[in-house]
Amino acid sequence: MSRKIKKITYLGLYTAVAILLGYIESLLPVITAVPGMKIGLANLAIVLVLYQFGPLAAFMVQIVRILAVGFLFGNLFGIAFSLAGGMSSLIVMTLIKHQTVFGITGVSVAGGVTHNIGQILIASALVKNNQIMYYLPALIVTGVTTGLLIGLLCMEIRKRLYKYD
Template identity: 35%
Template structure:
């Protein structure tokens, strides 16, 4: 069945939004990689989660499968530019777990959960997913001793990302490209 011109235009808009968000998420990941959190007393590998700004923002505008494409694009591109195979695995586990949790919370009702609360849940899920991947790779559960530190950093970064997402969603809602996507996931 052929798409109508309006369906084709909407599909093109989705593709453009995903591409822009993926590019911004990769740039944010590169900027984040330049900030040495291990040097300020946090655990090695701890990150601020700037790319989650784009993921959570996308959840508020596009369908789940669109956001999943964004998550995979961001993870692959960032790993290609900055990482190794093991960092790809850790990032993929964390990103997918975070996406699933945040998407589910938005689908359950964005009026039940604040953007900041959803972002915190995403940060906690990302850190937990990374630990699960590390536990699998190293065949050890002793890696979970990092969990308390990661939960604290997940809460702090989740709050910061949540504030940023609230601002970005409000700002993008005023741009004509995003008008037809204002009703959120499932469109």
């Protein structure tokens, strides 16, 4: 199989996995005091694509995932929040990926925190109320925790994928 076909196939699979994980997450009940707080399961696919294919491929998968999940299982506000969080997170992950201090877990943590900051900023702008910033400390803790979990999962998945690739 040619490299180009193989890459397109992998990106299609990663996109499908990201959409599926987004759907699964939409089914999970919100059990926190902070509205909209989620695990970020779909970011698993995004971080894997970022490391395997680079930022442009990760950007494409991210956009398709956000639009598909938003239109299928959400609404326009959800799309706006996801775009703000997803794009800011992807930019930061891309910028720090090449730093030797950060491994895949550190990049994932930075992405999780930045995702939440991007969402809180867009929420503040949409509702025209800065009081929403009081959620920021809880969202940062959640971003670190979920980013760590996603990063550790990414490390394990990468180890296993390289055996077969």
